[in-house]
Amino acid sequence: MNIDYSQFLNMIPEVTLMALLVIVFIADFATSQRAVIPTSNGEANSSSRAWFNPLVCLLMAAHIVINIFPTTASVAFGGMYYTNPSVGVIKTILALGALIVLIQSREWIQRPDTQFKEGEFYILIASTLLGMNMMVSANHFLLFFLGLEMASIPMACLVGLDKYRHNSAESAAKFVLTAAFSSGIMLYGISFIYGAMGTLYFDDIAAKITATPLTIMGMVFFFSGLGFKISLVPFHFWTADTYQGAPTTITGYLSVVSKGAAAFALCSILIKVFGPMVEYWQYMLFIVVVLSITIANLFAIRQRDLKRFMAFSSISQAGYIVLAIVGNSAMSYTTLSFYVLVYVVANMAVFSVISSIEEHNNGTVDMESYNGLYKTNPKLAFLMTIALFSLGGIPPFAGMFSKFFVFMSAVKGASLSTTSGVLAYSVVFIALINTVISLYYYLLIVKAMYIKPNEKPLPWFKSANSTKLALAICTAGIIMFGVFSMVYSWIDSASIASM
């Protein structure tokens, strides 16, 4: 059998990512010392490879630059793989998220006791990203499943990367078990669809699918597998434990990039493949969105551990992301991608601050210890505040615009004379009320930092330059993405071109 190698030209993002992976692998291999196991007091013989992190960041930046202009729509490998401008945009956004994670990870990964894992950390990040790219570009359920697993399994390794500290190992175990379980259910759903349709190609299914008990079951089972990745209620239970146990940088990665990829895949599959069943999945999304936003908010209010808190915050944000899909139009892609983009910068800013504080204060992630942070670290407290404001949706930060657009998308085309239209408006209304609740708990942190008195606030410290860079990128994004509409228009034009 002959393979037409020119088909690889259609998948440049994957090719460049693969190239990155190989380069990093070789670089790591060529320069690594004999495996250095840390001694009990955390000292390692430091053969610090200071160039390694910048190299990877530069490669990732190059990957973004090469792929920043969205490609035209095309299909490759007999219809297994497809790409279009909006897929290109989401890939760029995901890569941007990964880049911020890489920049921000430097402080943590070059610590003596984790430094010997530096190479594998980068490779694992790159391979999850590659998996996510396959996931959003898949045009066939099996390729989709492969992409999903390719994103999941290295992710489990990442979660357990810090296995000698905290409960990293426990959280990795929980992640693996739940992932296996959800993959099983998802495959079960896919098999229903195959049974009903006789094919797994997206295009073929979309052409003839109708709502029957079998396809509905297939769709819901498939959806719950993705719901696990996006951590929607009731598939979210692993989130809090895993987020808490994982290294903070990885928690950030999990909460934005992994979630964004799965949400986009869900969006395109629901709209493209299950398009004829739109009224069913709209109801499904209504239920799940309301549950996710509300229940996660209720949990978040009670949290005192910042990482657990961010886990519930991310579940609630996932609800907003998925709400964008309800509109079932080109605007869904736009608003979803834009929401993910804004969420990437805002959430990564929060995680950068958390991780920086954790690194300098013996792993403190307790909300109590943030009391009076403003007195000692005013800049950090201020950036954290901006990021939290954006997450809460306070103008003029980008978060307000992304929420507004999601709500717009959700009620687009909904008329109050139909049941689903009324439902769409009610869901948006509930989401609005929940914004107030979410604002309350985001402001709890702000209040802790600025107002609450503290005898012994965290001492002043100087963040590493890499953390500063990550924070600068994030803050710039939070401010610019909202006020400069070019970003939104750029995503919008890509989505319209892809329809």
Place this chain on the structure above:
Amino acid sequence: MEYSYAFLILLLPFLSFLVLGLCGMKMKKPVAGFIGTIMLGSLFAMSLYTAYEYFFVIGRDAATGLYPTVTVFNFTWLKFTELLTFNIGFRLTPISVMMLIVITTVSFMVHIYSFGYMAERDDKYKFEEYEHGFQRFYAYLSLFTMSMLGLVVATNIFQMYMFWELVGVCSYLLIGFYYPKHSAVHASKKAFIVTRFADLFFLIGILFFSYYVGTFNYDMNANPELIGKLASVAAKYSWLLPSALFLMFIGGAGKSAMFPLHIWLPDAMEGPTPVSALIHAATMVVAGVYQVASLFPIWVQYAPNQLHWVAYIAAFTSFYAAAVACCQSDIKRGLAFSTISQIAYMLVALGVSYAVDNHEGGLGYMAGMFHLFTHAMFKALLFLCSGAIIVIIGSNFKQYMGGLHKYMPITNICFLIGCIAISGVWPLAGFFSKDEIVSACFEFSPFMGWFMTLVSGMTAFYMFRLYYVIFWGQSYYELDPENRKKPGEVPFVMWGPLVFLAIVSIFAGWIPFGHFVSATGQSMEIGLQHFEFTSVAWFSLLAAAIGIGLATWMYLPKNNPVPDMLAKKMPRLHKAALNRFYIDDAWQFFTHKIVFGCFSKPIAWFDRHVIDGTFNFMAWSAQEAGETIRPWQSGDVRSYAAWFLTGTVALTLILLCILS
């Protein structure tokens, strides 16, 4: 493309604001000042070049014989929905080009002048918390210049509103510039609240307009489709356009200090004097005039009666302000009331127009714009002169002045030129513009004409009163030369701009303004510039002569008893005029007693009990619910799987129910 550099006109001052605002604190004073001034110098050059290109190189459109409306760029800034889209653009019309020149000229002069003024003043405010006043000042000036330029080149009413608010903010920041002083803080708050209150009406007007017309655009030349839209809206809702326009005008009345919203402007004199010259005399306060002029075609066509209300309000304001100006003892406040009166002149000119025609009914448009131009120059001159005096004397009050002509010869001459110009004496600038306004008023109704002639006589009186009490009469220094500081001339950085503006004030009247700006856009001649004096011109010259003569008789001699005697003869009137006819007190009563008592208190109660109660209930229930569902998150993976499966099955069942 032509004008491709135009974006720099907005970008440069913004960049300079960012640089000075973020890093200015680390710079030395002169460096910060130089950055701001050089930026403004280049803006000034660019504006002149733009005007040259616009009026002379590209010139009139061959087909229509008009200066074209050029939209240099107009990009979508925020797009919320198809209809709710905000654009930011850059539009050149004859009046916006004229405004570019006015703003950059005055701003440039103020930048230079401030080197001297602010350096001296800064020394007076050496509080610990009041560091870097100089750098901050230049940062604000840049921001103000950017906002004002953005306002005049606005392609749509929303952009205008946005920059309108920005200039309001800058005005607030600059009035309260000496924030250790309580009076400055109060004045800045007052200015902000009063103009913001008026802007609320502007916003409501914009919302009415855009909701019914379906666009934020207001320029019929740049957007031909607007003509049809306006016509159909006017046919359907006859009340709409007049009310929308009048609501917008209320916003303009707030900014341009029309009675009874003028109360903030005299207090705004707490700001540094260069700011008073730039913002509160030449540029920002004429934003209301500019707004009415920009919407002029719509006003004339769809709301001519309401336009005349504008004229009546403005005419009353001009008289009222002139009356108050006659007995102010703070020289800056005297000038402030004079500004109110003169802006009212411009609005009268616009308001008495009743047709888009250069001679029949549309003369006022040209006259108002002409007066805006000349007034900006000579009023900035007068303010900068008063700033020079304040720097030397160290006080705003006339009793510390007197006899300064010996000590400050250059300032003396410049101030005198400003006074002659504003009084409307041939051949200085004010004569031509003011006389066109009075002619337009006579065309409208004889009463209005005589009334405005009277006000112009009063103008001459109070300006020369001010001049004499400052520069002639009994010298405060000479009363006790041993213990008092000897006044002297200001340094070159300060008198240089004065001389420049004085020269402009002398010759600006001879600019053939009607060729550039007129109601129809066609070229028109200003008869006075060809020595065709009408009876109107003679009458206003006579009024000016009487005003000047009276002032000379009363205030030139040392210790003339006449003014005191008059004040004693009419104590009530004098006291009322001193207290600005109690308008401030009326507002105080209105806001504190009526608004706070009748509206704010019940609303506050509702807010505290009903709204807060609702949210407290939500918070309480959320807390409780959070506590209740806490056990779900047990940490037990098997129970997680059970929930997962339950959720999936439940969803399937629900969807199957919908199917059947």
